[in-house]
Amino acid sequence: MTLDFAKSDGLITAVIQDATSGRVLMVGYMNEEAFRKTVETGFATFYSRSRKKLWLKGESSGHRLVVKEIATDCDQDAVLVKVDAQGPGVCHEGYESCFFRKLVGGEWTITDQQTYDPNAVYGGAQ
Amino acid sequence: MTLDFAKSDGLITAVIQDATSGRVLMVGYMNEEAFRKTVETGFATFYSRSRKKLWLKGESSGHRLVVKEIATDCDQDAVLVKVDAQGPGVCHEGYESCFFRKLVGGEWTITDQQTYDPNAVYGGAQ
Numbered sequence: 611m612t613l614d615f616a617k618s619d620g621l622i623t624a625v626i627q628d629a630t631s632g633r634v635l636m637v638g639y640m641n642e643e644a645f646r647k648t649v650e651t652g653f654a655t656f657y658s659r660s661r662k663k664l665w666l667k668g669e670s671s672g673h674r675l676v677v678k679e680i681a682t683d684c685d686q687d688a689v690l691v692k693v694d695a696q697g698p699g700v701c702h703e704g705y706e707s708c709f710f711r712k713l714v715g716g717e718w719t720i721t722d723q724q725t726y727d728p729n730a731v732y733g734g735a736q
Numbered sequence: 737m738t739l740d741f742a743k744s745d746g747l748i749t750a751v752i753q754d755a756t757s758g759r760v761l762m763v764g765y766m767n768e769e770a771f772r773k774t775v776e777t778g779f780a781t782f783y784s785r786s787r788k789k790l791w792l793k794g795e796s797s798g799h800r801l802v803v804k805e806i807a808t809d810c811d812q813d814a815v816l817v818k819v820d821a822q823g824p825g826v827c828h829e830g831y832e833s834c835f836f837r838k839l840v841g842g843e844w845t846i847t848d849q850q851t852y853d854p855n856a857v858y859g860g861a862q
Contacts (some may be wrong), residue, residue: 632758683834706808
């Protein structure tokens with residue numbers, strides 16, 4: 611059984627979940643090479659749709675995602691990657707999880723506290 | 737702040753997570769109407785990319801997803817929906833979660849037990 615990269619322009623959806631807490635940390639996309647590198651290196655690697663290139667998560671911040679387990683779904687066009695997240699946060703905006711805004715009374719509301727200063731880590735370049 | 741439906745042909749990615757156990761149950765896609773219906777009705781509603789139409793999860797099986805919380809990510813093109821899943825399983829193949837296959841020694845391996853008989857629920861039509 612192989613993954614279905616054809617359905618969505620060569621990409622599958624990758625859900626990144628903290629292996630310990632169960633918190634969903636981010637959603638990224640992988641092409642076949644990114645998936646292969648993720649498996650071979652043990653570090654989550656994505657394909658950046660905006661930059662149109664492979665992206666080792668943590669290559670600039672050092673906040674790598676150490677792969678603990680990979681599952682795929684029934685139609686094989688998504689993977690669930692359980693990780694140990696290195697560093698204080700996965701989100702480049704300074705939060706533990708990219709999902710730091712919740713819908714509260716019809717408004718998107720920031721409900722998390724920042725866990726690090728993104729300017730100190732990314733130097734404003736992100 | 738609104739969601740970014742433009743980036744991916746009118747769709748955002750929706751990660752469905754069990755509100756109690758934290759297990760990721762499925763990944764679906766929502767267009768703006770599906771997201772609006774999800775919020776308004778309190779039942780997760782998707783856009784089926786294969787059938788090209790709105791899809792109330794559970795409309796044939798009765799296994800609806802009751803929305804408990806919705807979060808969005810930093811670039812607003814994905815949502816994380818925490819749900820109470822009605823019924824024995826979310827996956828149309830008879831499993832609690834669509835992510836019932838894990839990568840074990842380089843092979844995708846079914847690691848879950850079925851929680852219901854999909855033929856009895858979907859009558860083979862799915």
